[in-house]
Amino acid sequence: MKKTNTTENIDSLPQTLHSIGNENPFRVPENYFDTLRISIADKISEKRETSPWIHFILKKEIFYTVSLCCVIAFFVIFFPIISTHYNDSKLSVSDYVIEEKYSSFDEDMLVAFLTENEEDKTSDNDYLMDYLLHNDTDINLIMEELK
Structure with missing residues (x-):
């Protein structure tokens, strides 16, 4: 039963397309397509007038280079501080043991x-x-x- 309905719909489809003909059923103002090309070109040229710095910054190579430099700078700045504090605390513990525990013997x-x-x-x-x-x-x- 379903195959018959589907077949009937397919058979009726070309007749509806044929009934439309070559005419456009939509209405367009006169000389619309003559000025369309010019208005699109104006809008495209307006969009291209962006700052060259934005294009420079948005390049992948520049972005990767800047991010790598930031990571290296982070480690250069903060890693020696962390290791220095660790060594200082290590020395202070040994000094404490020598001063406090040794004197108690x-x-x-x-x-x-x-x-x-x-x-x-x-x-x-x-x-x-x-x-x-x-x-x-x-x-x-x-x-x-x-x-």
């Missing part, structure tokens, strides 16, 4: 710490010696190994 504390470590080592050695002696190990061999 007492000589007696250091001596006590070192003697504790020595006692631990000697007690470990004594424990090993006792173990080896109780397991029938040669004393001369032990002395050679400890040297």
